[in-house]
Every structure is written in C-alpha cells, then in structure tokens.
Amino acid sequence: MVMLYAALTLGGIGVIFGILLSVAAKVFAVEVDERVEAINECLPGANCGACGYAGCSNFAEAVCKGEAEAGDCIPGGKETSQEIAKILGQDCAEQVPLVAVVYCIGDRNNARDSFVYHGSPSCKHAAQMAGGFKACAYGCLGMGDCVDACPFDAMEMGDHGLPEIDRDRCEGCGLCVKACPRDIIKTVPQDFQYYQVLCNSRDRGKSVLNACSVGCNACRACIKACPQEAIALDNNLAVIDMNKCDGCGECVAKCRQGTIRTLEEGKKAEKEAAASA
Amino acid sequence: MELDLQTLMSIIFIYIFVENFVLHRFLGICPFLGVSRKMETALGMSMAVVFVMTMATLVAWLIFTYVLEPFDLMFLQTVAFILVIASLVQLVEIVMRKVSPTLYQGLGIFLPLITTNCAIMGVALLAVQEEFAFLEAVVFAIAASIGFCLALVIMAGVRERMATADLPSILQGPVVTLLTAGILSLAFMGFQGMLTL
Numbered sequence: 001m002v003m004l005y006a007a008l009t010l011g012g013i014g015v016i017f018g019i020l021l022s023v024a025a026k027v028f029a030v031e032v033d034e035r036v037e038a039i040n041e042c043l044p045g046a047n048c049g050a051c052g053y054a055g056c057s058n059f060a061e062a063v064c065k066g067e068a069e070a071g072d073c074i075p076g077g078k079e080t081s082q083e084i085a086k087i088l089g090q091d092c093a094e095q096v097p098l099v100a101v102v103y104c105i106g107d108r109n110n111a112r113d114s115f116v117y118h119g120s121p122s123c124k125h126a127a128q129m130a131g132g133f134k135a136c137a138y139g140c141l142g143m144g145d146c147v148d149a150c151p152f153d154a155m156e157m158g159d160h161g162l163p164e165i166d167r168d169r170c171e172g173c174g175l176c177v178k179a180c181p182r183d184i185i186k187t188v189p190q191d192f193q194y195y196q197v198l199c200n201s202r203d204r205g206k207s208v209l210n211a212c213s214v215g216c217n218a219c220r221a222c223i224k225a226c227p228q229e230a231i232a233l234d235n236n237l238a239v240i241d242m243n244k245c246d247g248c249g250e251c252v253a254k255c256r257q258g259t260i261r262t263l264e265e266g267k268k269a270e271k272e273a274a275a276s277a
Numbered sequence: 278m279e280l281d282l283q284t285l286m287s288i289i290f291i292y293i294f295v296e297n298f299v300l301h302r303f304l305g306i307c308p309f310l311g312v313s314r315k316m317e318t319a320l321g322m323s324m325a326v327v328f329v330m331t332m333a334t335l336v337a338w339l340i341f342t343y344v345l346e347p348f349d350l351m352f353l354q355t356v357a358f359i360l361v362i363a364s365l366v367q368l369v370e371i372v373m374r375k376v377s378p379t380l381y382q383g384l385g386i387f388l389p390l391i392t393t394n395c396a397i398m399g400v401a402l403l404a405v406q407e408e409f410a411f412l413e414a415v416v417f418a419i420a421a422s423i424g425f426c427l428a429l430v431i432m433a434g435v436r437e438r439m440a441t442a443d444l445p446s447i448l449q450g451p452v453v454t455l456l457t458a459g460i461l462s463l464a465f466m467g468f469q470g471m472l473t474l
Contacts, residue, residue, distance in 0.1 A: 005348050013340065013357060017364035024368055028375035120443050 035087055036060045042083040043076060048151045050074045050173035063088070074098060075152070075171035098172025098187040100154075100165050104140040105198045105259070107160035111139050111212040127181040135211035138201040140184050146176035194247035195240055197222075199259045202235040216259045222251035284474070285416050288409075291472050292420035298396050299428035300458075300465040305396030309429060310454060312387070314440075319433035323426035325387040327419070330397050332369065333362045334418035337401035338411060358401045366392040396425060407474075431461060 039060040047055040051072045053062055062068040063084060070088060071081040077097055117126055117133035123145040131137055142161030154169035155176060163176075167190070177185045184200045197216055201208050205217035218236040230244030231251060240251070240260075252260050298304045305326075312322045337358045345351055370388050373381045381388075391397060400421045404414040435457055444453060 002350075006350055006353055009344060009348060009350055010353060010356060010360070013344070013360055017360065017368075021364055021367055021371070024371045028371050030374050030378075120441065125441065 033061075033064050035064050038087050039063055039084050042080055042087075043073060044080065044171075046075060046151050046173075048075055048171075048173045048175055050171075050175065075173050077171070097190040098174070099167050099170045099190045100172060100174070100176050100185050100187050101196065101198075102140065102146075102163055102165065102185050103196070103198055103200045104138075104162065104184045105214050105261070106134070106136060106139045106212040107142075107158070107162045109160055110214045111136055112210070123179075124181045132182075136201055136203070136208070136215060138182060138184070138199075138203070139212060139215075140182070145179045145181070146185055149175045149179035151175060188242065192242055194242070194245045195249065195252060195260050195262055197231075197238045197240055197260050199237060199257075202237055204236055208236075214258055217257060219256065221254040221256065222260060225250040225254040285413065287472055287474060288413060288417050289420040289423075291474065292417060293424040293427060294465070295468040295471055297424040297428055297465050297468075298399065298421050299425055300462040302399065303462075304399040305394055305425055306458075308391065308394060309425075309432060310451075310458065313429055313432040313436055316430070316433045316437055318387075319429045322387045322391075323422075323429050325391055326394070326396070326425050327422040329362075329366055329369065329388070329391050330400055330422040330425070331415065331418045333358075333365055333397050334401050334404050335415055336365055337361050338404055338409075338414045341405045342411075354402065354405065355398075358398060362397055362401065363392055396421075428461070428465075432458065435461070 036057075037060075040057050043056040043060060045056050049055070051059045051062075051068060051074070053059040053068070059068060059073065063070060063072075070084040073080050073084070074097075076084075112135040113133050114135045115130070115133050117129060119125055119129055121143050123141045123143040126132055126141045126143055132139075132141055134141060140162055142157065142163070144157045144163060146163050147155040147157055151173065152169050152171050154166045154171070155163050156166075158164045163185075172187050172190065174187050177183075177187060182200065188196075199208075199212075199214070199216035201212070201215045203211070203215075205219065208215040208217045216236075216238050218233055218238065220233065220238075222238050223231045223233065227248060227250060228244045228246055230241045230246075231238050232241070233239075238260075247262075252262075292298070296302060299306065299309045308322055308326075312318045340357060340361055341351075341354060345353060345357060366388060370381070373388075400418050404417055407417075409417055436454065439453060439457070448456070
C-alpha cells in the first residue's frame with residue numbers, strides 16, 4: 001500500500017511539474033532567430049574574441065541584429081563572411097586577410113639586458129618590474145604572453161627569445177596584439193610581402209645603439225633612399241607606408257642596422273642565424 | 278507561527294559563520310573550487326546560488342510539509358527534492374529568459390550548473406530535518422546561501438592574488454588551491470561553539 005502511495009505521489013509531483021514546465025515553455029517562449037543558429041554553424045567556433053564579442057554565438061546574434069558586419073569574423077576569412085552574407089541575403093564587402101607580425105628582432109644575441117630577471121615568466125609582469133629587464137624599453141621580453149594567447153597554435157618561442165609566427169596558421173585574430181604589454185605585434189594584410197622596419201623603439205639613436213644592435217636609430221638613410229617617399233619618421237622610428245611601398249628594396253641596402261627586412265626574409269635571416277650559431 | 282526574531286537572527290549568524298555550508302559541512306565544494314578563479318564569475322555564481330537555494334528550499338519545504346508528511350512518505354524526501362530542484366531551476370530559467378534577459382545573460386551558464394549542486398540539496402534536506410518552521414526555513418536558506426557566497430568570494434580573492442605569486446612548482450595548480458581551502462576551513466572552525474540553536 002505504501003509502495004502504491006509512494007509511486008502515486010512521486011508520479012503526481014512529476015506530472016504536475018512536467019505540465020507546469022511545458023506550459024511555461026509555451027507561455028514564456030522566446031523567439032529565437034533561426035538565422036542565429038545557421039550563422040553559428042558556419043563560424044569557426046574557436047571563440048577567439050577577435051570580433052569583439054565574447055564568443056562565436058554572441059557574434060552570430062550581433063550579426064543578425066545588424067550590430068556586426070558579416071566580414072567581422074577575421075579567422076573565418078572570406079569563405080565564412082560569404083556564407084554569413086548568403087544567410088542574411090546581403091552582399092559582403094571584400095575582406096582582407098590579416099597576419100600578425102612581431103616588430104622586434106632584438107633577440108638575445110642582438111639586444112642587451114640591463115639586469116637579470118627572476119620573476120614570474122610573464123611579459124606583463126616582467127614589463128612592470130623596473131621597466132623590464134631589457135635595456136630597450138620597447139623590445140620584446142620573450143616570455144611568450146603572445147604564444148599563450150594564440151588560439152590557433154600559430155606562435156612559438158624561438159631559440160633566441162623571440163616569438164615566431166607561422167604565417168600559414170596565423171588567422172590574424174589579433175589576440176597576441178592585445179596580449180603584448182609593449183604593443184610590439186601588429187596585424188598586417190597577409191598579401192603584403194614587402195619591407196617593414198622591424199623595430200618598435202622610440203628612443204633616440206644613441207640609446208638605441210646602446211641597447212640593441214639591430215634597432216632603428218632614426219638615421220634617416222632609408223627616408224632619403226626611398227624613391228616612393230613611402231618612409232617617414234614617427235617619434236624616432238622609421239615607418240613604411242604599406243600603401244606607397246612598391247618593394248624596390250632601396251631602403252634595405254641603405255639600412256646600416258639591418259632593421260628593415262621583408263616579412264618573409266626576416267624569418268629566413270633568423271633561421272640562418274640560428275643554424276650558424 | 279510565532280515570529281521569534283532572536284531565533285531568526287541566530288539562524289542567520291550560525292549558517293553564515295559557525296556552520297558555513299562550504300567550510301564546515303563541506304557541501305558545494307565543486308563550484309567552490311571550480312568557479313573561484315575569478316572574482317567576477319564567483320559573484321555570478323553566488324548570486325545564482327542565493328536565488329536558487331532560497332527558491333528550492335521554499336518549494337521543497339512546502340512539498341515536504343503538505344504532501345509527504347500527511348501521507349507518511351518522508352522516506353521519499355531525497356527523490357522528491359531532486360525532482361523539485363531540477364524542475365524549479367528549469368522553470369526559473371524559462372521564465373527568466375523571457376522576463377529578464379539581462380539577468381539571464383548575467384547568470385548565464387551557472388543557472389543550469391547549480392541544478393546538480395549538493396549544497397542546494399543539502400539545504401533543502403536540512404531545512405526539514407531540523408524541523409524549521411516555514412519562515413525559519415526560508416531565512417535558513419538565505420543565510421546558508423550567503424555563507425556560500427562569503428566562502429566563494431573569500432576564496433576568489435585569495436586565488437586572484439595567488440595567481441601572480443611566485444610559487445614553487447610543487448605547490449602550483451590544484452595543490453595550493455586545496456591548501457587554501459583547508460586553511461580557510463580551519464579559520465572558520467574558530468567560530469565553532471560560539472552559538473547554537
């Protein structure tokens with residue numbers, strides 16, 4: 001008899017709650033945009049946050065609401081933005097694929113340390129300790145905060161204390177840009193293979209020379225040499241305008257520090273140096 | 278039902294400090310260790326727990342007193358309470374999503390997570406075991422959940438500071454977390470015997 005009561009009571013409670021829940025689900029139904037689901041499907045799903053939203057599903061919602069553009073998913077690239085645009089029934093603007101570049105080549109062989117650092121292995125912490133252990137206040141500390149931040153496994157620490165970027169794997173999401181406490185990493189268009197000044201130092205020429213053998217000391221030789229007038233000095237640092245540069249290479253020949261390299265060559269030179277060492 | 282302010286006050290004090298659910302009864306350890314890495318998530322979880330714990334105890338108490346007791350089916354309390362808590366959380370989630378999307382987004386993943394939290398179940402069961410009156414049971418649930426918040430927030434604060442500390446490798450990760458939890462629990466044992474019901 002007790003068994004029967006028990007079964008009935010529990011069953012009764014279950015049924016009542018079941019009915020209550022299904023009624024509530026009907027009454028309080030929230031209309032979910034089916035496009036959100038569809039867009040979510042074609043996103044990479046890495047939740048990298050490059051679009052500025054917390055995750056891929058938040059981005060999908062924002063796109064449907066019109067807050068974000070179809071092409072805002074950088075890792076997804078062209079294909080994804082076209083798919084999203086198809087779902088939304090709109091044309092999408094051509095989107096330039098980006099790739100991250102480390103604007104510092106002052107590795108352990110080239111750049112001098114000013115003291116020995118024994119703190120926690122994080123660039124963020126090292127940068128706060130007496131202005132960082134490197135003599136150059138703008139140079140890469142090489143603790144690998146950017147490597148940790150990369151969701152695509154495209155970065156690794158090189159042998160000489162500089163991060164290396166695998167250009168094939170890099171999706172240009174820019175998380176490493178945010179992770180770097182010294183703003184050394186920037187994203188540039190993937191098809192831009194020409195020359196860049198791989199230095200971040202705004203120090204005056206003499207202190208750059210003291211700290212690093214490959215830093216830009218603002219000697220202006222490249223500016224005078226450039227036939228396109230694509231190079232300008234910004235706070236003691238030569239900056240090449242990517243829109244004007246046609247890749248003639250005059251500046252590379254004139255640069256006494258060897259700071260200007262093609263993005264591809266920069267990597268090659270590092271590898272060669274590693275091999276010879 | 279006689280409103281005894283002193284009893285209510287002592288229930289509040291006892292279940293926040295003396296018999297803290299996490300640090301004295303060791304219930305709800307999973308979220309205590311799981312979401313205490315950041316203060317932000319710890320607060321989110323705490324709010325969700327306060328809400329669900331109070332609601333669950335309230336309904337569980339009603340079911341126990343007006344359904345299980347009259348039919349002499351008290352042995353069913355565990356099963357019945359599981360049913361109650363699971364459905365209640367579902368219901369709250371559905372309603373909240375419609376009525377207050379902001380709160381729904383704020384509590385986020387924590388709401389369904391705490392459905393299976395033993396602290397919620399423990400509070401509901403203890404409320405009937407201690408033979409609390411209705412108001413006492415509700416106050417008990419609120420106090421217990423505030424105790425949970427307190428433990429979680431303290432833990433999150435300690436862990437946030439610890440994240441930047443230079444620890445020897447043998448202590449890193451879960452080791453130092455468990456040690457901290459143990460020391461925190463020992464500290465709360467200091468309240469022992471200060472007040473009893």
